[in-house]
Amino acid sequence: MTRIQSSLEGLVAAFQERFGAPPTHLSRAPGRVNLIGEHTDYNGLPVLPVALQREARLAFRPRTDGMVVLHDVDDEFEPIEFEVAPGIPPGEPGHWSNYVKGPANELARRYAIWQGFDGLLESNIPVAAGLSSSSAIVTAVGLALAEVNEVHVEERSFAELLADSEQFTGTRGGGMDHAISMGGRPSCAAKITFGPLRIRHQQIPADWCFIVADTGRRAEKSGAVQNLYNMRRTECEEAFSFVVEEVVRSNLVQMIPTDYASLMRAMSVKDLLRVAEGVLKSNLLRRFRHVVTEAARVDEAIDRMRAADVMGFGTLMDASHASLRSDFLVSTVELDELVAIAREGGAAGARLTGAGLGGCIVALTDRSTLDLVLEALVEQYYLPRRLAMRLDERLFLAAPSPGASVEAL
Ligand code: GLA
Numbered sequence: 321m322t323r324i325q326s327s328l329e330g331l332v333a334a335f336q337e338r339f340g341a342p343p344t345h346l347s348r349a350p351g352r353v354n355l356i357g358e359h360t361d362y363n364g365l366p367v368l369p370v371a372l373q374r375e376a377r378l379a380f381r382p383r384t385d386g387m388v389v390l391h392d393v394d395d396e397f398e399p400i401e402f403e404v405a406p407g408i409p410p411g412e413p414g415h416w417s418n419y420v421k422g423p424a425n426e427l428a429r430r431y432a433i434w435q436g437f438d439g440l441l442e443s444n445i446p447v448a449a450g451l452s453s454s455s456a457i458v459t460a461v462g463l464a465l466a467e468v469n470e471v472h473v474e475e476r477s478f479a480e481l482l483a484d485s486e487q488f489t490g491t492r493g494g495g496m497d498h499a500i501s502m503g504g505r506p507s508c509a510a511k512i513t514f515g516p517l518r519i520r521h522q523q524i525p526a527d528w529c530f531i532v533a534d535t536g537r538r539a540e541k542s543g544a545v546q547n548l549y550n551m552r553r554t555e556c557e558e559a560f561s562f563v564v565e566e567v568v569r570s571n572l573v574q575m576i577p578t579d580y581a582s583l584m585r586a587m588s589v590k591d592l593l594r595v596a597e598g599v600l601k602s603n604l605l606r607r608f609r610h611v612v613t614e615a616a617r618v619d620e621a622i623d624r625m626r627a628a629d630v631m632g633f634g635t636l637m638d639a640s641h642a643s644l645r646s647d648f649l650v651s652t653v654e655l656d657e658l659v660a661i662a663r664e665g666g667a668a669g670a671r672l673t674g675a676g677l678g679g680c681i682v683a684l685t686d687r688s689t690l691d692l693v694l695e696a697l698v699e700q701y702y703l704p705r706r707l708a709m710r711l712d713e714r715l716f717l718a719a720p721s722p723g724a725s726v727e728a729l
Pocket of ligand 1: 357358359360361362450493494495496497674675676
């Protein structure tokens, strides 16, 4: 886990010490917590995340050649060095350098960039916890490369470019993480839709608190979890083709749906599930059911948020968790336990957040029940497991924050 330990002056001084000259710029990119809409983004369906107060920060200085030389303040991450060009060879699967090479490769491919930088990175986003620590690195690095090479791309297109660039790591992720890291806004959740990317901000009611609680079990999206994640995506694609084949064969639609979004515009969830039950085998049916019901929950959740209906929003979070556990099969004993403790402690709702299979839950409470829920989590989960040291890294309130930026120092 890397943590922002230094002030900006500290980061600048550490840079100077390593590279013998001060940095000229700083890029910063936040992590995120997804409130609802899980495993929908890569199916072209909406999500509702918020950008977090936790972020990756990159101090950098352009070089006169094409090398990227990047250090992390945390020695756990070994320094990396490579030349910016299309066709950069990937590092070993799961190696953090791939999150740096990915955006370099994509920017070189699209814009023939050639200039590198010296950089020093730090981050206080828990690693492999479902809070998008890796996409924050991709975003901070992408912004640094765009800056030194004078590439100017509109925010949403840049977020799409970053999502494409993360495919370099071998995980076939969706576009949520980069979109919210670029487009976060204080006090707001963001409804993000895809193809084309759109972000609509929704003010969060002032007395709603979203608690983020880490199981302490890592979910390495570029490691052990990668295969399962990619497999889920393939299963969703297969389920989609079988259902479309059937709705076309039975003349249930006028135009052939090309993606989940157009399929859901053409038919109700109820009708879609009826068709799916007839044509899909058990595991594909479950994946399909999760995807379409989850997408519907995102729209309902936004209505509940607009109406400041905390219990209504919480109930949808509970339903999302149940679906991720029983239909998408990405929960774990620890995630289920944290969710149960939060609910019994008085939360309006709770669910796993991010890809699952480890990482964090997010729980919703109003201010009056916040302390009770926090206390229940500490006493029933963190203390018995001896995870209460440095507790503020594992258990904190989401403070919806602004999106990424790059500035001259
Ligand atoms: C990971 C991916 C996202 C999204 C979530 C699941 O965090 O990076 O694109 O698919 O899993 O919702």
